[in-house]
Amino acid sequence: MTTETTYNALFICTGNSARSILAEGILNKLGAGRFRAYSAGSHPKGEVHPQALATLERLHLPATSYRSKSWDEFVAPGAPVFDFIFTVCDNAAGEVCPVWPGQPMSAHWGIPDPAAVEGTEEQQRKAFMDAALTLKRRIELFLSLPHQRLDAMSLQRELHDIGKQ
Secondary structure, three states: OOOOOEEEEEEEEEOOOOOHHHHHHHHHHHOOOOOEEEEEEOOOOOOOOOHHHHHHHOOOOOOOOOOOOHHHHOOOOOOOOOOOOEEEHHHHHHHOOOOOOOOOOEEEOOOOOHOOOEEEEHHHHHHHHHHHHHHHHHHHHHHHHHOOOOOOOHHHHHHHHHHOO
């Protein structure tokens, strides 16, 4: 009998209101129990951007129970131990991150901030959908990797390369 490993992944962005929330929702759905995704921010906004939730709904993904939270929650006692940590914004990638227990693999998957787009409501909707589809493509590539068969160095290289997609 083989035991299927469940991997924990954390998506980090500065505000934890848009990109990291989208990634959390997408990986939780596509990971189908093999992965458990979380999101956090270095300086959380305190609320999830309404367009992020609307975008999840348009993708037929759950759009409830999300909240903007600090990465400090994930270094506290009893927090999940992460196998993977992804930064999805350039600001968070340049910040000094907490020391994560378990030495997780990390990669930067930078995406332009859809919440920063000014313009019509349609332009904002498109920016959120573009961000979500880029994240979805990267997450699909990530899920297709043979995680248990790759050595750490190969896996790290693959994670880095996915961020360029």
